[in-house]
C-alpha cells in the first residue's frame with residue numbers, strides 16, 4: 015500500500031463498500047471481483063441492474079464482470095502505467111479534469127502533465143494493445159462521472175511496478191476530483207480477511223501500530239514506557255520478501271511464522287525451499303500441518319477463528335468482532351496465548367486475561383482505534399479512524415484534507431515487466447484465485463464440497479494458443495519457466511486472452527509459484543506474481 | 555385528515571413519502587403485515603397474496619407490497635375479509651405441495667394424493683427438514699389452517715435434485731413464491747435460476763433446466779436463505795440438524811477481506827451450518843460459497859492438537875511447557891550469538907488484530923528487532 019501512502023499519506027481503502035451504490039462510474043482493474051470478493055461484487059452487479067452506475071472494466075482476462083461492463087478494455091499484461099497515463103493524457107487534453115480539486119487539494123500537477131504528454135492514444139495503443147479510440151472513450155467515461163470509484167486488487171500490486179501502478183491510479187482519481195466524496199475514492203481490495211488489521215497492528219517492519227514510524231523517537235518512548243522495556247530498535251526491519259533470501263545467505267538464522275504458508279505462497283519456490291533449509295531454527299504456529307510447518311523445528315497448534323474472541327478489520331477499515339463458538343481441538347491455544355507463553359519463558363511478563371484486555375492496550379497505542387471498544391462494536395463494526403469513544407467512525411477518508419496535507423501527484427513513466435517472453439518462453443503466465451478455494455488451500459481444501467467443485471489445479475488457455483501448440487482440452491501439460499516446471503490439466507477457456515495463460519495458486523502439489531518470478535517492486539517489495547514467461551508442452 | 559401524505563392503518567395515522575408502498579409504511583411503524591413472497595430490496599411481485607389488506611371504499615383487497623400509499627387511504631390489515639382471504643390462500647398453498655406438517659397426528663386421512671405420492675418416493679418418515687423453521691408453517695399456525703385433501707395439488711412430481719455438494723432442491727415443497735429467483739437475480743445477480751416461460755411448469759429452473767451443477771450457479775446459497783419453506787436446504791443440514799438443537803454465534807467470516815457477518819450454528823461443539831446476518835453491514839445477509847459452505851475445516855481430523863518438536867527429522871508430541879522452554883532457549887541463544895536482527899517474525903493476515911498486536915509486541919519488545927512482516931504482499 016506504499017503507493018497510496020505516498021500519494022495521500024495513508025494507504026487503505028478510502029471509501030466504504032456501500033459507497034459503491036452511489037458511484038456513477040466504477041473502474042475495476044486487476045480484481046477478479048466475482049471470484050475473490052464475491053459479496054462485494056454483488057454491489058457492483060446490483061448497481062449495474064439499477065442502471066445508475068456504469069462499469070469500466072480493465073482486465074486482460076474475460077472475467078465474469080465483463081458481462082456487466084459498459085466498457086471493457088484488455089491491456090497487455092504489465093502495461094498498467096501506460097493505459098492509466100493514456101487516460102490522463104486524454105482527460106487533460108480535453109480539459110475534463112477537476113481544476114478546482116487539482117488546485118486546492120493537490121500538488122505536482124505540472125510534473126504529471128509533463129510526463130503524460132507523450133502518452134497519446136496511439137502511443138498507448140502500441141504498448142498496451144488497447145485501441146486508441148477505446149482509450150479516448152474510457153477516459154471520457156471516467157472523467158465525466160460525478161463520482162468515479164476505482165477498485166483494484168493484486169492484479170495491480172503484484173508487479174515489479176506495483177507501487178507505480180497504484181500511484182498512477184491515485185493520480186487518476188485526484189485528477190478527476192474523486193476523493194473525499196461518496197461513491198468515489200481509490201479502493202484496494204484486501205485478499206485475506208485481516209490484511210488491513212495486520213498492517214494496522216504494526217505487522218510491518220517499518221512502523222508500529224497505526225503506521226507510526228519506528229524511526230519516530232516519541233513513538234518509541236511511549237511504547238517503551240507502556241511495555242516496560244528499553245532500547246526498542248529504531249532501524250526499520252526486513253520485509254518477508256527480504257527475509258527469505260537473507261535466510262538463504264545465512265544472515266537470518268531463525269524465523270517465527272504465525273499462520274502463514276510461505277512454502278506455497280512465495281515466488282520462485284525452489285529458491286525459497288533452500289532458504290528454509292538453511293535456517294538454524296524455524297517455529298510455526300498453525301491450525302494444520304502445512305508445507306511450511308513440516309519444515310519447522312517446533313510446531314504450535316493454534317485455535318482457528320471460530321474458537322476465539324477478538325476482532326478483524328475488513329477491507330473497508332471496519333473493525334468487527336469475532337467470537338468463540340466452539341472449543342479448540344485437543345491442546346490447541348489461541349495465537350496470543352502461545353506468543354505470551356514464549357515471551358514469559360524468555361523473561362518478559364505478558365499475562366493478558368482475555369482478548370478484550372489486549373484491545374484495551376491497542377486503544378492506548380493506536381490513535382486510529384482509540385474510540386473502538388468491544389461494547390461499541392457489539393452489533394455493527396466501526397470504520398477507523400475513530401479517535402474517541404463518541405466518534406462515529408470514518409467511512410470516507412480525506413473529505414477535507416489528506417493526512418500529508420495536499421495530495422501528491424507522482425509523475426511516472428512506463429517500465430515494462432521484469433520478464434519478457436522470447437522464443438524459448440513464448441507465453442505470459444499470470445496467477446490468481448478461483449472462487450472455491452482460498453489462498454494456499456490449507457482450509458478450503460479440507461472441505462469436501464469445495465474440493466468436489468474444484469478438485470485439481472489447471473491452466474487456462476485460449477483455444478487459439480491451444481490449437482497452435484496442438485494441445486487437447488483436459489489433457490495433462492507441462493508448464494515451464496526459467497525457474498521450474500509443473501504439470502497441470504489444460505482447460506481451454508474463453509476467459510483467456512491469446513498469448514497469456516492463467517494458473518491459480520491454491521494447489522500445493524503443483525504449486526504455480528515454482529514458476530513465478532521473485533523480482534520485487536523496489537518500494538513495496540511485492541514480487542511480480544502476475545507476469546512471467548513460460549512455455550507449454552504435452553506431459554509425457 | 556386533509557394533511558398531505560397521510561394514511562391511516564387500523565385507525566392510526568401515519569405519514570409517508572411519495573412512492574412508498576403500504577407495506578413499507580406499515581413496517582416503518584412496526585405494524586406487522588405477514589408476507590411470504592416479498593424479499594427486501596428486490597422488486598415486489600405481489601404474487602403470493604398473503605400481504606393483502608383492505609382499503610375502505612374499495613371492493614377488492616390489494617397486496618400491500620405492491621400498492622403505493624395514497625393520501626387519505628384508510629387501511630385495515632387484519633379485517634375479517636383479510637383474514638378470510640389469507641386463510642384460503644394458505645389452505646391452497648398447503649394443499650399444493652408436500653406440506654403436511656400442520657396436520658395433527660400421523661393420520662394420513664388429511665393428506666392430498668400428491669402428498670401421499672411424494673411421501674412414498676421420499677423414503678423417509680422424518681418431519682420436514684425445516685420443521686420449526688418455516689414461514690409457511692408459522693403462518694398456517696397463526697391463522698389455524700391445514701391443507702384440504704380435496705384441493706388438487708401439483709399433478710407432477712419433479713424429482714428431488716441433490717447432485718451438487720451443497721444444495722438440495724426439493725420441488726415437492728416449493729410454493730413458487732419466487733424469493734429464490736429474486737435472491738439470485740436481484741441480490742447476488744448470478745442469474746442462475748428463474749421461472750419457466752411455460753406457465754404449466756411448476757418448477758424454478760436453470761436456463762436449460764439443467765441441475766445447478768451444470769448451470770451458472772456459484773453456490774452462494776442466497777436462495778436457501780431466502781426460501782421460506784423446505785424446498786431449498788443445505789445438503790449437510792438436511793435431516794441431520796434441527797434448529798432447536800443449535801445455538802447461533804455471531805462472528806466474522808475468516809476468508810476474504812469483505813468480512814461478511816455470519817452466524818455459526820453450533821451443535822455439540824461442532825459448527826454445523828453458517829448463515830449470513832441479515833440487516834447488518836457489510837454483507838446484509840449475503841455470503842459466498844466459501845463463507846457459507848467452507849466451514850468443515852474447523853472440525854477436520856487433520857487439525858493440529860498438540861505441540862510438536864522435531865527430533866532427527868521426525869516430529870514427536872510435546873507438552874506446552876517443554877515446547878515453550880525449547881523455543882525460548884533457542885531464540886535467546888540465537889539472539890545472543892548472532893544479534894536480534896538475525897531473527898524474523900512473519901505474522902498473519904489471517905489471525906485477529908489482538909494476535910497481530912501481541913506478535914508485534916513480542917517481536918519488538920522481546921526479540922528486540924523490527925524484522926516483522928506478514929504475507930499480504932504474497
Ligand code: SF4
Pocket residue numbers: 734737738742744745746747766770771772773774775776777778
Ligand atoms: S446458490 Fe446462489 S447462484 Fe446458485 S441458484 Fe442459489 S442464489 Fe443463485
Ligand code: SF4
Pocket residue numbers: 051052053054807808809810811812813814837840841842843844845846
Ligand atoms: S462470505 Fe465470501 S465474500 Fe464474504 S467474507 Fe467470506 S469469503 Fe468474503
